[in-house]
Amino acid sequence: MNTTGIELKTRRGAPAEAVELVSSMRFAISLLTIIAIASMIGTVMKQNEPMPNYVNQFGPFWFEVFNKIGLYAVYSAWWFLLILTFLIASTALCIARNGPKMIKDMRSWRENVREESLRNFHHKAEWNSTLPRFELASQSAARLSDAGYAVKIVDKGNGTLVAARKGAANKFGYIFAHSSIIIILVGGMLDSDLPIRFQQWFMGKTPFGGTGVIADIPARHRLGLGNPTFRGNTMIPEGGSSQTAIIPQASGVLVQDLPFDIMLKKFTIDFYSTGMPKLFASDVLIRDHETGNSFAATIEVNKPLIYKGVAMYQSSFEDGGSKLKLTGFPMAGVDSQSFALAGEVGAATDLKRGGEQYSVEWSGFRPFNVENIGGADVRAVTKGQSLEQQFALTLDKHSGSAAKNANNKDLKNVGPSVQYKLRDKTGQAREFQNYMQPVTIDGVQVFLAGMRESPSDAFSFLRIPADDEYSVREWMRLRAALADPALRALAAARYAKRAIPSDGSASAGALALAKQLEESSAKTLAIFAGSGAGKGGGFMAMSEFIGSLKVPEAEQRNAANVFLKMLNGTLWELWQAARERDGKAAVNADDTHARFLQLATNALSDSFFYGAPVYLQLDEFVEIKASVLQVSRSPGKKVVYLGCLFLVLGVFSMFYIRERRLWVWLSDAGDGQPGSRALMAMSTQRKTLDFEHEFNDMKAKLPQSA
Numbered sequence: 013m014n015t016t017g018i019e020l021k022t023r024r025g026a027p028a029e030a031v032e033l034v035s036s037m038r039f040a041i042s043l044l045t046i047i048a049i050a051s052m053i054g055t056v057m058k059q060n061e062p063m064p065n066y067v068n069q070f071g072p073f074w075f076e077v078f079n080k081i082g083l084y085a086v087y088s089a090w091w092f093l094l095i096l097t098f099l100i101a102s103t104a105l106c107i108a109r110n111g112p113k114m115i116k117d118m119r120s121w122r123e124n125v126r127e128e129s130l131r132n133f134h135h136k137a138e139w140n141s142t143l144p145r146f147e148l149a150s151q152s153a154a155r156l157s158d159a160g161y162a163v164k165i166v167d168k169g170n171g172t173l174v175a176a177r178k179g180a181a182n183k184f185g186y187i188f189a190h191s192s193i194i195i196i197l198v199g200g201m202l203d204s205d206l207p208i209r210f211q212q213w214f215m216g217k218t219p220f221g222g223t224g225v226i227a228d229i230p231a232r233h234r235l236g237l238g239n240p241t242f243r244g245n246t247m248i249p250e251g252g253s254s255q256t257a258i259i260p261q262a263s264g265v266l267v268q269d270l271p272f273d274i275m276l277k278k279f280t281i282d283f284y285s286t287g288m289p290k291l292f293a294s295d296v297l298i299r300d301h302e303t304g305n306s307f308a309a310t311i312e313v314n315k316p317l318i319y320k321g322v323a324m325y326q327s328s329f330e331d332g333g334s335k336l337k338l339t340g341f342p343m344a345g346v347d348s349q350s351f352a353l354a355g356e357v358g359a360a361t362d363l364k365r366g367g368e369q370y371s372v373e374w375s376g377f378r379p380f381n382v383e384n385i386g387g388a389d390v391r392a393v394t395k396g397q398s399l400e401q402q403f404a405l406t407l408d409k410h411s412g413s414a415a416k417n418a419n420n421k422d423l424k425n426v427g428p429s430v431q432y433k434l435r436d437k438t439g440q441a442r443e444f445q446n447y448m449q450p451v452t453i454d455g456v457q458v459f460l461a462g463m464r465e466s467p468s469d470a471f472s473f474l475r476i477p478a479d480d481e482y483s484v485r486e487w488m489r490l491r492a493a494l495a496d497p498a499l500r501a502l503a504a505a506r507y508a509k510r511a512i513p514s515d516g517s518a519s520a521g522a523l524a525l526a527k528q529l530e531e532s533s534a535k536t537l538a539i540f541a542g543s544g545a546g547k548g549g550g551f552m553a554m555s556e557f558i559g560s561l562k563v564p565e566a567e568q569r570n571a572a573n574v575f576l577k578m579l580n581g582t583l584w585e586l587w588q589a590a591r592e593r594d595g596k597a598a599v600n601a602d603d604t605h606a607r608f609l610q611l612a613t614n615a616l617s618d619s620f621f622y623g624a625p626v627y628l629q630l631d632e633f634v635e636i637k638a639s640v641l642q643v644s645r646s647p648g649k650k651v652v653y654l655g656c657l658f659l660v661l662g663v664f665s666m667f668y669i670r671e672r673r674l675w676v677w678l679s680d681a682g683d684g685q686p687g688s689r690a691l692m693a694m695s696t697q698r699k700t701l702d703f704e705h706e707f708n709d710m711k712a713k714l715p716q717s718a
Contacts, residue, residue: 031105034098034101034105035102035105035109036102037106039102040099040102040103040106043095043098043099043102044099046095047096047099050092050095051086053086054083054087057083057084057086059085059086059087060084060085060260060261060262061084061260062260063075063079063084063262063263064467065467066078066079066084068466068468079262084262085205085262087205088204088206088209093201093204093206096201099193099197100194100197100198103190103194103197104194106190107190107191107194111186114186114187115183118180118181118183118184121164121166121175121177122175122673122675123164123166123173123175125173125175125675127677127679127691130677130691130693131691131693133695135695135703136691136692136693136694137691137692137711138689138690138691139689139716140681140687140688140689140690141687141688141690142686143687143688143715144686144687144688145171145678145679148678148688148690148715149165149174149676149678150165152174152676152678152690152714152715153165153174153176155713155714155715156174156176156710156714159710159713160178161177161178161672161674162176162177162178162180163176164176170679171677171678172677172678172679173675173676173677173678174675174676174677175673175674175675176673176674176675177671177673177674178671178674179669179670179671179672180671181665181669182665182666182669182670182671182697183671184661184662185661185662185664185665185666185667185669186662186666188658188659188661188662188665189659189663190662191658191662192657192662193659195651195652195654195658196651196652196655196656196659198648198651199649199650199651199652199654199655200648200652201648202240202241202647202648202651203243203646203647203648203652204241207239207240208235208239208241208242208266211235211239216232217232217233217234217235217266218232218233218264219233219261219262219263219264219265219266220264220265220266220267221263221264222264226256226267229267233264233265233266234256234266234267234268234269235259235266235268235269236269237269237270237271239268240645241645241647242257242268242643242644242645243643243644243646244257244258244260244266244642244643244644245257245258245260245327245640245641245643246258246274246640246641246643247330247332247638247639247641248276248294248296248638249276249332249333249636249637249638250276250277250278250279250332250636250638251276251277252275252276252638253273253275253276254270254273254274255269255270255272255273255274255301256268256269256270257643268643270322270643271300271302271320271322272299272300272319272320272322273298273301274296274297274298274324275296275298276294276295276638277295277296277297277308278295279292279293279294279637279638279639280292280293280294280295281329281637289329291312292312292313292326292329292639293310293311293312294312294639294641295308295309296309296310296317296324297309298317298319300320311324311325311326311639311641312326313326321647322643322644322645323644323645323646324642324643325641325642325643325644326639327640327642329637329638329639330638330640331357331358331376331378331635331638332357332358332636332637332638333356333357333358333359333636333638334356334357334377334633334634334635335354335356335634336354336356336374336377336630336632336633337352337354337630337631337633338352338353338355338430338629338630338631339351339353339628339629339631340353340363340626340627340628340629341626341628341629342365342488342492342625342626343491343619343622343624343626344495345366345492345495346493346495347492348489348491348492348493350485350488353628355372355374355432357374357375357376357377357636358374358375359374360372360373360374361374363626365626366625368436368625369437370435370625372432372434372435372628373432373433373434373435374430375431375443376431376432377428377429377431377633377635378428378429379428379633379635380425380426380428381426381427381429382424382425382426383424383426383451426447426449426451426460427448427449427451428447428448428630428633429445429446429447429448429630430446430448430628430630430633431443431444431445432444432628434624434626442463442464442465442623443463443464443465443467443471444462444463444624445463445471446459446460446462446627446628446629446630447461448629448630448631448633450478450482453475456477456607456611457477457478458475458476458615459476459477459478459484459629460473461473461474461475461622461627462474463621463624465623474615474618474621474622475611475614475618476612476615476627477608477611477612479608484627484629486608486612487612487615487616488627489590489591489594490583490586490590490616491616492590493586493587493590493593494537494540494541494586494616495541497543499586499589499593500534500537500541500582500586501534502585502589503533503582503583503585503589504533504534504537504582504585506588506589507529507530507533507578507581507582507584507585508529508530508533509526511526511529511581512525512526512529533581533582534582536554536575536578536579536582537578537579537582537583537586539554540553540579540616540617549617549620550616550617550618550619550620552617552620554575554579558571558572558575580609580610580613583609584601584609587599587609587612670696670697670698670702670703671697672696672706673695673696674692674693674694674710675694676690676691676692676714677691677692678690678691679691692710692714694706694707694710
């Protein structure tokens with residue numbers, strides 16, 4: 013066996029060199045290396061994802077580069093299929109080149125060997141026997157047969173050759189191993205996207221890139237029941253059914269019709285304490301379109317249901333259209349009146365605020381969330397630090413993650429959450445995630461309202477402190493009051509009066525100081541409310557204002573402390589004025605309400621980055637689960653199994669079957685002496701310690717004398 017390719021006897025050099033290259037071992041190994049690298053890329057990079065996901069992950073430039081190469085669908089890329097085709101051809105030519113030689117060698121007795129050649133063997137032995145040559149040959153052949161060798165006696169005229177062989181099936185290992193590569197590759201190509209590509213190239217099938225009801229999708233976007241291979245997903249809500257599977261493509265989806273209906277009767281899911289799914293299973297009812305017969309079955313993870321050559325695997329689960337009832341709170345202007353809103357996951361709800369029209373696209377609902385909140389940090393309120401200290405340290409920070417400490421393992425169920433996108437009339441959208449119940453963080457209860465501008469970003473959370481009634485209404489009342497100039501002026505006047513009490517005997521200087529304090533506190537409150545000269549509001553606006561003052565840098569911290577004291581005082585008075593306007597009694601000035609105001613101030617500052625005209629609070633829900641099944645037809649699976657069997661047989665044949673050849677040359681004793689002379693030689697491909705023992709054993713078994 014050699015590693016070079018087939019050498020054609022032709023005067024045309026190019027075809028001969030091409031055939032030699034393709035059929036050579038170096039070419040096959042190179043192709044295997046490229047396939048291994050491509051397979052690693054296809055394993056690391058998620059395949060057949062929606063194109064926007066890749067744009068968000070790699071950016072526009074590298075997205076185009078990877079798209080041209082076909083890395084988003086490696087196993088169905090034209091170059092990958094071409095490599096497989098060349099590898100099949102190369103392996104087939106290798107078998108065609110070496111297979112006949114091996115079979116011929118397996119059947120050969122190598123009876124043309126000469127006595128002089130046998131004397132050059134490393135493992136050889138000679139002896140004299142009193143038995144005649146032909147009788148000694150018969151006895152030697154019998155003992156070799158008894159040892160498991162195939163034997164042939166050849167009369168050489170001046171001598172007799174006993175040729176024996178054992179383990180010739182070793183060469184089947186090469187044939188089986190190389191044949192297995194071809195069989196596995198053919199099976200893989202049968203299960204690839206190649207049949208679907210052929211339908212797209214020659215039958216006019218195109219991916220569907222729009223939206224709508226599956227039943228209304230035109231035939232050019234659908235694959236028939238005769239499609240030999242496919243792999244798609246179908247999502248079925250509880251009580252619903254499906255007779256199609258969705259096959260994702262780069263520019264849309266293809267709809268695969270199924271020969272039966274799948275109805276989901278019940279979806280069962282169980283979780284570990286960490287929130288990870290422990291078990292999920294689908295109780296389904298299958299109804300055959302052809303016969304009309306129905307039967308019930310349960311599909312679990314690693315326990316698929318196979319019917320009519322179509323395998324149904326439990327892939328994942330989604331929300332099947334849960335019914336939601338929410339309360340909306342305005343996040344802009346002086347309006348603090350809440351309103352009711354209803355929605356359904358997977359659908360959209362129109363929302364009108366003022367003169368603007370929005371669409372709320374309900375994208376997800378989770379009945380419970382296990383979060384790591386043990387080390388979660390409430391913005392501007394860190395353990396052991398006052399608001400003034402935090403204000404000095406975090407003027408440049410925005411709202412952050414709800415759970416920053418990834419190493420902390422304090423996992424708790426924080427209750428249901430709803431996820432939605434708020435899209436304006438221009439089509440721009442932000443995504444939000446709001447928790448239904450308050451979450452305890454650092455000993456205080458806050459409502460988490462997450463926001464992100466891109467699906468590739470993590471959610472940043474606004475932390476709204478819960479009031480005495482465990483709601484967001486007090487914070488919403490304070491937010492609306494902050495946007496009201498009249499209430500801000502009233503709060504500033506009350507703060508100045510409380511800070512510098514005046515009576516009828518007050519001096520003109522005291523009155524002027526009170527007036528100046530009222531103006532300063534009103535301006536501070538206006539800057540914080542976003543009504544100042546700068547853009548935005550909150551701590552960022554105050555930081556920019558302090559930076560614009562002609563105050564030495566060393567004195568800016570003291571100036572920040574002064575502004576914070578005025579801000580705290582005026583916000584307290586603003587809160588009381590808002591409650592008084594709404595007919596509520598004033599709250600007690602205790603530590604609990606002081607803490608609430610501290611957290612509310614931080615949330616008011618962060619709310620300028622929230623970017624939504626409303627905050628939606630989940631009140632009630634009716635959960636509807638949905639099961640996601642992977643549906644596939646894999647005709648090449650059995651072919652691959654056959655190839656794997658051939659591969660196992662080939663590997664075992666090559667490693668555990670050793671070919672041994674043994675020759676015994678018998679000649680007359682000569683000089684008229686009775687008896688005969690024997691020369692034994694033995695060879696093998698791999699000389700091991702076992703072969704040494706076998707050589708000595710065979711030397712002892714062969715007849716030495718009468």
